[in-house]
Amino acid sequence: MTEFIPPGTRFFALPSPFPMKRGGQLIDPRLAYETWGQLNSRGDNAILILTGMSPSAHAASNAGNPEPGWWEAMIGPGKAINTDRWFVICCNALGSCKGSTGAASTNPATGHAYRLDFPDISLEDIAGAAHALVHGLGIERLGCLIGCSMGAMAALAYLQRFPDSTERHINISGGAQALPFSIAIRSLQREAIRLDPSWNQGQYEGDIYPESGMRIARKLGVVTYRSALEWDGRFGRVRLDGERRADDPFGLEFEVESYLEGHARRFIRQYDPNCYLYLSRSMDWFDLGEYANGDVMAALAAMRVPRTRVIGVTTDILFPIQQQEQLAEGLRAGGQQAECLDLPSPQGHDAFLVDFDRFIPAVAEFLATP
């Protein structure tokens, strides 16, 4: 039961009690965040970034933490998200374990970690907490709201709940609702964690950690974050150097297996399993259709955001390109300006983290207009 908080993280005290959409409330919760650049005197140059499930608020290096962030190539002076022009905020999602209040945080009512006593968390709660931070930083209206993956769905919750709260919006590799294939994948990831005896109904502690479950969950994630096409070109049938152990026909033998193993090793014990379960389930529950009698398109058409660029990747199997096209179509149906860019990156859902040749121009061009 550990939080993993990068150095230099700043904290914002959320309103307390903080009511949760599905019931319950949080006492004295906080949101971890970082910033880059300066808010201008009109207060209209702020960009808020809502992250995917696992990243911290450390999207790029800054004075508080010179280590490269998870979107280092994208954020900085003169970069696509140009910090000479924009005041950039990135927050760690409510419910995460990287500084924001989540299942791994101490419950002030008991003095112990919440674990499974944490209330159900929804993407609407994540959006509400992020909006409270923006407001708390003295910003009335964002210049741009950017959401990636889970953050892209949270951004839609933000726009639904706070109409006309941003001038622009970039929605990357998300969708208006969770569909059964991605629900199935996440359900399986959660089951792997919950079947691990070391998970122990969320009561792991110290050295005890559901390593096997998190290993399977992460590898399954990586499989669905990338694409078969990329792997054909990248790994093919290349074997690892050195002979496999003669007595173990099931050990690592192909490069693709070693690649997954590397991803698992870098994730295990770097993320809290209970927080993983909570945020994973929050995505399954998300359905913008809730706000329009089950009609996703009507919910999109009711949104108020002047300019939106949706970006999708044609090889994404977790959030297929049709979901991004639907977003742009729905917004346009409501009279908003919206376009969808279908990027042919081979890297699938993860492309926004690695295919900067395509993503930098896609983001830069949209933000460069006055």
Add this chain to the structure above:
Amino acid sequence: MTEFIPPGTRFFALPSPFPMKRGGQLIDPRLAYETWGQLNSRGDNAILILTGMSPSAHAASNAGNPEPGWWEAMIGPGKAINTDRWFVICCNALGSCKGSTGAASTNPATGHAYRLDFPDISLEDIAGAAHALVHGLGIERLGCLIGCSMGAMAALAYLQRFPDSTERHINISGGAQALPFSIAIRSLQREAIRLDPSWNQGQYEGDIYPESGMRIARKLGVVTYRSALEWDGRFGRVRLDGERRADDPFGLEFEVESYLEGHARRFIRQYDPNCYLYLSRSMDWFDLGEYANGDVMAALAAMRVPRTRVIGVTTDILFPIQQQEQLAEGLRAGGQQAECLDLPSPQGHDAFLVDFDRFIPAVAEFLATP
């Protein structure tokens, strides 16, 4: 450690010792099989069916076992595989646990089950055993060789090793080599089994069975055997009847989760985990390119089989349609008659087991010509 042998199964004693491609040999191995129809006097009307990884030899009901088989809709008098005309043989793959010799069988050298002392098994071994059965039944040359999924790859091994051993060939949802996405999926399935403490290095016994590992492996299989498209239409975001337990936000809630659970329940304790590991790995190793200095197309062009129909499904993520198109293209490059049918079934890799509206005509038409 159990074998699961349907009633009415027949057994064929394979040549002994039976040498294995990757080293080692089997003493007194056997192959489980069933038949339908009658071999004609010319001996030229035999069809051999090579199955996917999990099915038994019981492809259809017959005198020995009136229960419906896994391809009941396809095989019988007047059906697509018309047993009034054809003598049909289906064998359980060598290495499986449904009657053929595999890791769950008794090792005559020790009197105990092989478990992990079973030698590495390759699809070439499976093909060799099947060919020995055909020969043993007095058949010089098949009328048609049919392979599905794993059996489709084994059929290519058969054709490579025994040129001109069949007049026709139907290759369903297979490929000439394992590609990294499917290797990754299978690697993860095996890892889930091996991480289950009840697997115990293959030494489970009696009530002890790696149920959690097999559960994850099966569910992950089902996810990749079907398609997101099918599930969008079939499950959408439909909830299960009845409220989820208020104290468990991670229990089954969506219909798609219940569907996976049903598949897992029907598989667990119905298949031997060690056999699963061996056959799973055999697919990773398969690469027809081995027989032509790494050049898959050259290996295909060297094959001798007069008439081939390859059938693929456009929504298959495990064996993408490009792999089936490659088979037909390679065979044609070698001067053979071959065509690829791209079926738009929504059911993905499993379509041959369920989309009979498309598969019955595709098989029937090809077999109906003189």
